[in-house]
Amino acid sequence: MHHTIYPLFNGCFNIYFKSARSLENIHCFAFLVVDEAGEAVLVDTGFDPKGIPGANTSSTQTEEQKIKAAIKKLGFAPSQIKEVILTHIHWDHTAGMPDFPQARFYVQVNEFRGLFQLNPNEETYFSPSHWLPLLPNIELIQGNREIKPGLKVIQSGGHTSGHQLVEVQTKSGPVYLIGDSPFNYDLLWAKIPPERWRSFREGAGRKFYWEEGVWDTINAWLTERDCSGPVQGQAVPWAEIKKFGSRLLMAHDARLLKVDSID
Template identity: 25%
Template sequence: MTPARCEIHLLKAGSCLHPEAAALKGGSLCPVDFPALTALILHPTEGPLLWDTGYDPAFFRVTRRWPERLYALTTPVTLGEHEPAARQISRFGLGPDDIQGVIISHFHGDHVAGLPAFPKARLYCARAGLDQMRRVGRFTGVRQGLLPGLLPPDAESRAVFFEDRPRRSLPLDLRPFETGADLLGDGSLLAVELPGHCVGHWGLAARGPDDRLRLFVGDAAWSLRAIRENRPPPALTTALLGRTDRYRRTLADLHALEARGGEVVLLPSHCREAAGAVEIP
């Protein structure tokens, strides 16, 4: 059975400012813009889904008080009136209740701030990531980029865990990555574990209508430049959020994939270069 092709629309749901050096070893100390990229995925039978949510007005609500306010101060966020994903999908004739599922790369605030806007969607995610989000304290959460106030109270009942889905071999074009979790049971959307950035960090492989594979890599790399040059963030960054050794192994695998020069489109979540494909609202 040939997996279904999905219509994929890359969106930008806000951005933040942060020194480039925090995301790229040897980068500039000056603040640069990090877009929060998401994607609307139109599956031919399952309907509309989202890859992450980016920023949303909910982010500002939960960071009004301390210690959560520190998160907003260290990564100042810009979010235009029409940039939240819940508003952008209206261009496709959709409302928040039409979204059948949100595929969550990980639970950092800039990836899940829009979850409250999609109260009926299934939540495809890592059990390990959701468990950490539930048990983390407020101060530790801010240090690790987690804002539990963004998590819907019924998240567990709506969750479809990557760890529980059937494993499938990935297309050879994605080597050295070998297996993925079949989210819908038809091979069209395969969650790929990309460890190191934080607990429960996964990517997503999907094939577009042009037959090209997209690999959404979340924060396994903050830019295509980092992948091409196999250039990780400084150890201080990766150790603060996750595990440096595992992050660097994952980045090396992405570098090997890119170096083969195949047809796979790699999409880091905060890459300004990748944002060139964003559909402007």
């Protein structure tokens, strides 16, 4: 089964830091993957300008660039999207999840296990409000798995504990949607001194930290599915991912602005 890939531009954001390198003009993309029968699978769901976890942020996002609207422009109603693959659950990949309450969301189990092994303040990378009400819709995957003919997820880890790639078979050969595979922000966050984190948590950043009950809800959900416990397996090094070939599409590659579709 061959597929056509449509990059969906979701806008740009900036996060300005006083104590570390700022993240500026970050282009965001999700992807709609459509098979020969016209059935579509969405990969990632974009960001919300109101939910960027920083005290000094800005963004550009039109109504047309929201993932729900971008899908409609391609001729699909959001209700037609029955399957969504999340490369990982950072805030800039999950904001559109509530727009697809009928969908099944595919996420690596290590992604949720890893939430219990976060570095201090790392919880601000995630927005439980995007996915906590949708836990019954989430299908946990452990390792590599074929979602449908010609569409496969590959556990990679690295950027997050349960980061995964999406291998898409097109008429011109395989293409890999690699999410945020090349990026590791550990050094950036390590440069922010503890006192600044405390100030952020007690002030402008308070809303980006989780309420205590969230941890209990996630733990109970994992336990019910017999999936609780530590992260399992090793991350795939970026050097190994690059060996997949030259057709690697990252979620934040501005060059995708020039690409309408890939088939």
